[in-house]
Amino acid sequence: MNKHIIALDLDGTLLTDEKTISPGTKAAVQQIIQEGQIVVISTGRPHRASIKYYHELGLDTPMVNFNGALIHHPLNQKWDAIHSPLPLRKAREIIHMANEMGVKNILAEVKDHVHLHYYDEDMMKIFDTNEHPVTVGQLSSHLKTDPTSLLIQPKEGDMEKVKYIREELDKHAEAIDHRRWGAPWHVIEIVRAGLNKAVGLHKIAHYYRIPRERIIAFGDEDNDFEMIDYAGTGVAMGNAIDGLKSIADETTASNEEDGIAQFLNSYFEIKPSIR
Secondary structure: OOOOEEEEOOOHHHOOOOOOOHHHHHHHHHHHOOOOOOEEEEOOOOOOOOHHHHHHHHHOOOOOEHHEEEEEOOOOOOOOOOOOOOOHHHHHHHHHHHHHHOOOOEEEEOOOOEOOOOOOOHHHHOOOOOOOOOOEEOOHHHHOOOEEEEEOOOOOHHHHHHHHHHHHHHHHOEEEEEEOOOOOOOOOEEEEEOOOOHHHHHHHHHHHOOOOHHHHEEEEOHHHHHHHHOOOOOOOOOOOOHHHHOOOOOOOOOHHHHHHHHHHHHOOOOOOOOO
16 A cells, blocks of 8 residues: 555544543554554644653654644654744734733743743643743743744633633734634644644655645644645544534544544554554
């Protein structure tokens, strides 16, 4: 069979609700790798919060982080990586706006360096800040470098505020793109305009000389729209939002039901085995 690229979102897709890779999914992914297929991770997460899954699967491919703001190869420093941060001036405008709205917290990431507006142990755990530099304090003072992404955390349960913040962010559409994370976080993520997972996937496909029709992408949330649309076969998880299912070519079982394994086992005609 011709080589394919298989692009995997993490949360709600490759990962179970407990943030693990199930034995069945791991076995299916590793089987197709052994058969010569190219598996890549394409996620909104930063590198530091993705790399353990990369190693667990035994990957040696490029990776898309921050929804396309960082495209790099964890094992090859000579690979033509692309880092596309937000301009610092625009980031400061967004931070000022968020502060005026009275949000719970704001987080800026410069690759794996985290800047937190307010100290929050729970947020630090969520964003895997162990063994990585963290600066806490007024972002307007501490943030001096173009950030890879900004994260706005509204007050818990205030979905109207989430909607209002996104409407205000739309006024900056010429410079930024923004997405809302799914439950349980409801965080709003902001990156430079024009960036998405499809941008990263296009670069990786060009590197391997794989045509779009031989790209399979799996996702579940609104930051997967472009990637699912770009892929020759876009697959929505059973737990995906309705909008993603409506544009996907295929729908598989949920992340809790080994949806990726079920699809891959059928598509590549392999017999599943739990190792």
